[in-house]
Amino acid sequence: MNTQSRNTIWLVLWAVSFLCAEHTVTAQGKFKDKADLQFLTGLNRGFGLGTNIIFEDLSTEFPFDIRIGLGYTWLNPGNSSKARRVFINDATNGTPEKKGRNIDLRLDLLKGMTLLGNSNSYWFVGPRYSFFNGNFKYVGGNEDFDITTKQFGIGGGLESRYAISDNLKLIATAGLDYYLAAKMQGHDTAYYRDNDNVNARNKQGSDTKYKYKDADNAVDQPKFMPRLMVGIQWDF
Numbered sequence: 001m002n003t004q005s006r007n008t009i010w011l012v013l014w015a016v017s018f019l020c021a022e023h024t025v026t027a028q029g030k031f032k033d034k035a036d037l038q039f040l041t042g043l044n045r046g047f048g049l050g051t052n053i054i055f056e057d058l059s060t061e062f063p064f065d066i067r068i069g070l071g072y073t074w075l076n077p078g079n080s081s082k083a084r085r086v087f088i089n090d091a092t093n094g095t096p097e098k099k100g101r102n103i104d105l106r107l108d109l110l111k112g113m114t115l116l117g118n119s120n121s122y123w124f125v126g127p128r129y130s131f132f133n134g135n136f137k138y139v140g141g142n143e144d145f146d147i148t149t150k151q152f153g154i155g156g157g158l159e160s161r162y163a164i165s166d167n168l169k170l171i172a173t174a175g176l177d178y179y180l181a182a183k184m185q186g187h188d189t190a191y192y193r194d195n196d197n198v199n200a201r202n203k204q205g206s207d208t209k210y211k212y213k214d215a216d217n218a219v220d221q222p223k224f225m226p227r228l229m230v231g232i233q234w235d236f
Helices: 003-027 080-087 212-218
Strands: 035-044 046-055 065-075 095-115 118-139 143-165 168-179 184-186 189-191 224-235
Touching: 035 065, 035 168, 046 095, 046 224, 065 118, 080 095, 080 118, 080 143, 080 189, 080 212, 095 143, 118 168, 143 224, 184 212, 189 212
Parallel strands: none
Antiparallel strands: 035 046, 035 224, 046 065, 065 095, 095 118, 118 143, 143 168, 143 184, 168 224, 184 189
């Protein structure tokens, strides 16, 4: 997935989030007082942005609120020299440059609690899905390639909200997401967890091929992703 495609997906998903919120408010009046919109910024292993839609008190028989979220994070993609060896070759020429991005989709179940005296607090847990892209470029070395993964995960944490006005709140959230290892693909090479790899490179000066653990060691695909974010919540 190239940079333009990623940016397009990001913008489309954000647009869909807002359209879903608007549709919920206008087409289903009974949700008017149950849908809230959050905007967040902070650390998600790297600097990140996020937006969430929360549906509260949907049923007296269902004890949780539901939150659907989308995040975008800039992060360190890994070790440039290792990534080049594992996915390309053993060349060392060129000045390395690198950048990493991660899009995450999330679904949370939230339950109210009291935290540090704040009764407007919640614990939450739910599934995750991420689209990771690490770009490695070697200026003067004629190499510029992306390494991508798509991963399932699970996460949870705590959140507190503080009233600013009748329909505006300050929010602070802390949590941890964990993502399962998945196929890592870059250039014309792919590494799989079972090591049924495609066009795996040979280790330097050896006929032994690199394995999945070598690729995972070279590239910092999402694994443990601590989150510490603040933002605002708008109640419809």
